[in-house]
Amino acid sequence: MTKVQSIASPAIHGEDRAHEADHPTSQLAKFGMDQPLKLDCGIDLAPFQIAYQTYGKLNADRSNAILVCHALTGDQHVNNPHPVTGKPGWWDTMVGPGRPLDTNSYFVICSNVIGGCMGSTGPASINPATAKVWGLDFPIITIPDMVRAQTMLIDRLGIETLFCVVGGSMGGMQALQWTAAYPERVFSTLAIACSTRHSAQNIAFHELGRQAVMADPDWRAGRYFEHGTHPHRGLGVARMAAHITYLSDAALHRKFGRRMQDRDLPTFSFDADFQVESYLRYQGSSFVERFDANSYLYLTRAMDYFDIAADHDGALARAFRGIKTRFCVVSFTSDWLFPTAESRALVHALNASSARVSFAEIETDRGHDAFLLEVPEFFDISRAFLQSAGKARGLGNGDAEP
Amino acid sequence: MSIQQTLPLAGVTPDRTGNYRSDHLLVAEMIERGSKVLDVGCGDGELLMLLESRGIDGRGIELSREGVNRCVAKGLAVVQGDADTDLVNYPDDAFDYVILSQTLQATRQPKAVLENLLRIGHRAIVSFPNFGFWRMRLQLLVGGHMPRTENLPATWYDTPNIHFCTIKDFVQLCDEINVKMERAVALDLYGRPLRLNLPWWFWNMFGEQGVFLLSRGKAK
Numbered sequence: 001m002t003k004v005q006s007i008a009s010p011a012i013h014g015e016d017r018a019h020e021a022d023h024p025t026s027q028l029a030k031f032g033m034d035q036p037l038k039l040d041c042g043i044d045l046a047p048f049q050i051a052y053q054t055y056g057k058l059n060a061d062r063s064n065a066i067l068v069c070h071a072l073t074g075d076q077h078v079n080n081p082h083p084v085t086g087k088p089g090w091w092d093t094m095v096g097p098g099r100p101l102d103t104n105s106y107f108v109i110c111s112n113v114i115g116g117c118m119g120s121t122g123p124a125s126i127n128p129a130t131a132k133v134w135g136l137d138f139p140i141i142t143i144p145d146m147v148r149a150q151t152m153l154i155d156r157l158g159i160e161t162l163f164c165v166v167g168g169s170m171g172g173m174q175a176l177q178w179t180a181a182y183p184e185r186v187f188s189t190l191a192i193a194c195s196t197r198h199s200a201q202n203i204a205f206h207e208l209g210r211q212a213v214m215a216d217p218d219w220r221a222g223r224y225f226e227h228g229t230h231p232h233r234g235l236g237v238a239r240m241a242a243h244i245t246y247l248s249d250a251a252l253h254r255k256f257g258r259r260m261q262d263r264d265l266p267t268f269s270f271d272a273d274f275q276v277e278s279y280l281r282y283q284g285s286s287f288v289e290r291f292d293a294n295s296y297l298y299l300t301r302a303m304d305y306f307d308i309a310a311d312h313d314g315a316l317a318r319a320f321r322g323i324k325t326r327f328c329v330v331s332f333t334s335d336w337l338f339p340t341a342e343s344r345a346l347v348h349a350l351n352a353s354s355a356r357v358s359f360a361e362i363e364t365d366r367g368h369d370a371f372l373l374e375v376p377e378f379f380d381i382s383r384a385f386l387q388s389a390g391k392a393r394g395l396g397n398g399d400a401e402p
Numbered sequence: 403m404s405i406q407q408t409l410p411l412a413g414v415t416p417d418r419t420g421n422y423r424s425d426h427l428l429v430a431e432m433i434e435r436g437s438k439v440l441d442v443g444c445g446d447g448e449l450l451m452l453l454e455s456r457g458i459d460g461r462g463i464e465l466s467r468e469g470v471n472r473c474v475a476k477g478l479a480v481v482q483g484d485a486d487t488d489l490v491n492y493p494d495d496a497f498d499y500v501i502l503s504q505t506l507q508a509t510r511q512p513k514a515v516l517e518n519l520l521r522i523g524h525r526a527i528v529s530f531p532n533f534g535f536w537r538m539r540l541q542l543l544v545g546g547h548m549p550r551t552e553n554l555p556a557t558w559y560d561t562p563n564i565h566f567c568t569i570k571d572f573v574q575l576c577d578e579i580n581v582k583m584e585r586a587v588a589l590d591l592y593g594r595p596l597r598l599n600l601p602w603w604f605w606n607m608f609g610e611q612g613v614f615l616l617s618r619g620k621a622k
Contacts, residue, residue, distance in 0.1 A: 328474065329481075347481050348491040354438075356459075358474045359481035361467055380475045388477025 016084050017117070017290060018133075018225065022126055024051040024112070024119025025083035026076055029156050037114065037149050040305075043139040047128060050153045051119025052076050052111035055095060056103035058159070064395050065159045066101055066386075067150065068110040069167030069174035071372075072299050073239075073291060075118040076110045079103075084290045093374045100383035105395065106163065113174075114149040115141040115299050117292035123222075124292040135294055136222035143170070143306045147177045151185070161185050163393055164386060168192035168371035169338065170299070173306050176346070179327075180308050180319040188326040188389040190382060193335050193371040195342035196316055196349070197307035202337060205245055206300035209238030213293050222294055235293045236284030243283045248334040248367035252276060316349035323350075326392065327357040328385040330371075330378060337368040358385060422452050424593030425613055429501060429527050432585065432615050433458055437498040440523065442485045442515075443505030447473035450480070461497075463488060486510045489518040497523040504611075506530045506572075507563040517579060520618050525584070529613040532588070534568030534606040553610070569605055569612045576616065585615035 029050045031037065036046035053076045058065060068078055068091065075082075079089040079096050095101040095108055112120035115138070123138040130137075154162065165186050167175040172194025179189045198206075213219055216234025220227045244252075256276040260266070263273065272278040312318040327350055331343035340361050350357040362378045364370045370378070390396075422430075426449045433439060435457040441450050444462030446469050453460040462480035464470045473480035485502070486509050500523030502515070507530050509515045519526035531554055532538075541549035548558040556563070567575075569588060576583055588596045588609025596609055605612070 326479070344482075347483075348488070351481070351488075351491045352493055354493065354496045356461065356479045357481055358479050360471045360474045361482055362471070363467065377471055377475075381471060384475045384477040391477075 017292065018124065020084055020119060021117050021122065021124035021292065022119075026051040026053055026112070026119050028052075028119065029153050031152060035152065037145065037152065039139055039145045040142040041140050045114075045121065045139060048114070048121035048149070049119070049125075050111050050114070050121075050149055052109060052153060053078060053080065054110075055079050055108040056106055058107040058157075059395075062159050063161070063393060064105065064163050064390075065107045065109060065154075065157075066164045066166060067154065067162050067178070068095065068101070068108055069146075069150075069165065069171035069178075070110060070113065071167070071169040071171045072242075072303065073287065073296075074171065075116060076112045077118070078108065078110045082290065085286070090372065094379070094382070100379050100386065101166065102383075102386075105390065106386070109154075109157070111150055111153055113146040113170075113299065115146070115295060115302060117295040120149070122292070123294035123298055124225075133223075133225040135225065138294070138298065140301060141298060142302050143173050143177050144181065144311075146302065147174050147181060150174070150178070151182060154185070161187055163395065164188040164190055164389060166190040166192075166382075167194070169194055169368065170303050172338075173198075173303065176308060177306075179323070179325050180312075183320075183323050183325055186325050187393055188328070188385070190328045190330070190385060191343075191346070192330045192378075193332055193338045193343075193368055195338050196309060196319075196346050198303050198305075199342070202245075203304045205242065205337075206304055208241055209300060210297050212237040212241070213297060216293075219293060222297075224293070230288070231293045232285070232288040235288045235291065235296060236281075238296060239287040239291075240280045240284045243280060245337045246367055246369040248336065248365055250334060250365035251367050251369075254365065255279075316345070317352035320350055320353040320355055323353055323355045325355065326385075326389050327355055328381070329357060329359040330381060331359075331361045332366070332368070332370040332375075332378075333361060333363045334365045335368040335370065423448065425503065425529050425589060425611060426452055428587060428589070428595070428613050429503065429529065430456060430458075432527055433499050438496075439499045439501060440492070440497045441501045441503065442489070442519070443502060443508070444473060444478075444480055445469050447476050447478045447480060449501070449503060450478050451476065454478070485515050489515065489522060492518075492522045494521055495524065499523050499525050499527055501527045503527075503529050504531065507566050509565060512565045512567070513575060513579065516575070516581065520581060520616060524617065526581075526616045527613070528572075528616060529611055530567065530572065531563075531611050532569045532606065532609045533566040534570060535610050536607050537591075539607075551610075569609055570602070572612060572614070573602070576614075580619040580621070582617045582619040583614055584617050587613045589613065 033046045036044035077089050079092045097104050112118040115122045117124040123134045127134040165175040165178045172191040175191045179186045213234040216231035218229035219231035259275045261275045261278040266273050308319045309316040329343050331340040347359045360381050438459045441462040444464050450460040463483040470482045500519040538549040588605040589611050591610045
């Protein structure tokens, strides 16, 4: 009989993940019934909470705050060990003392997005009205909703203007949304490997992922918490498919080629003979340890709905008219999920608004994922952009309060 | 040809140019502090750095990715783009000055580019190598081959410069598209401005490059 092995069950128990959704290992900003989050779908979400991490010190002028916006499967743990997996922070090469987002100079904030599963209110949180997990009763959220929630957090922290909003991929979408919606509150924007609208191809990939989750019998129409299950196979497949889109043909070839995994000959089965298969299975199974399946549905949906131009009569330039914010837009040559053409369209719109914009395309074969990796040219550009913006903002190294 | 020529520039002394190219210093001297400037074909940002150091708000477009990334790594506001295709994205009157330094001869549509420069900017500053320079003429006349100089070392088959012109040609083009020359300077082989009281034919013969400050002419 042909041996079949599906994606392994998560090694980390679901309780850790579920506990983190309501009681995160992070600072918490709670908003009561009197401070609802007004969602694009028309619903007022209240009460709700935002889990966030900060690094560095806010200066006396409150002028050195950088908001890092995380990507689809990221979270607020930028530069500290992840509370569920114990792995290092997802951007610890970019953020930290002496790093491009230098925590000796800047006060870095990162919050879990609304709809996420690491402590900000989302489908994995308890719905206070029913005392049960929200699941699919959670309202549909959008990128503007995520940003609206972040403005409430920034207000709570007493910060009027952010020195910079930084993000890659879905984080870049938030950075652009911040700048389009609240230009006076954003001094500079570093938008990496992103777009002002989600393309048809990307929506298609997201739909594939969502259907994989929903096809898993353990999904139980989204009520898996009550059934004590988790659709780890469906979510794992969704992650495997998505992960391919984060890489490139060249990177896969360089990393794995057609090499075999711990064997010299094919087993004539559906076992993971090839290294690339084994790698993808690992990506799938490690992802489900830390991520909630419903949250994945909601966040991919939020990205699908994103289209800044649509909110401005179809004209992207109108979204950024008269803008004073300094922009740096970065794309990567081998990124086919958010190709350079998308960044170029943004740059053209910014030029049409006479905005101060830098745009660099970085040569790399590492695909969309390059924004998470230590690519020296990308780091040099990010550092220089922030230093130049810091000079214009009147920030100097070492003026943070001791 | 009515051309208003002003006095030599203060501060541009040919023998003490510091680290900056003499044509860059000449361009910088033409621009007032606080102006908003677009440098089209900004290379590795040398001129933009000079402009920024003088309190000028400079932006750049550069064709080569390497050039752009070097600029951005210096903190300059530079985007990757092509003068021939991307200038149309900029709105009218977006800049006080638009600079095209040693790039005109590499564009596919020099006339359209020039028109765009003066649509986007109130003024344009254009510099280019003068193909009427005596050494160019001599190489073609005596050597019988396409001219090559220290500043233009590429062979005919690998040069990016596809639209060479002489100072005389350029002056004629400006006249044709109703562009007013506010200032014209010819630099010799060593980057020194030629004396102003010399006739145009002399400039066209002994100017190694021309630098022009242009504005929109009155509607004819």
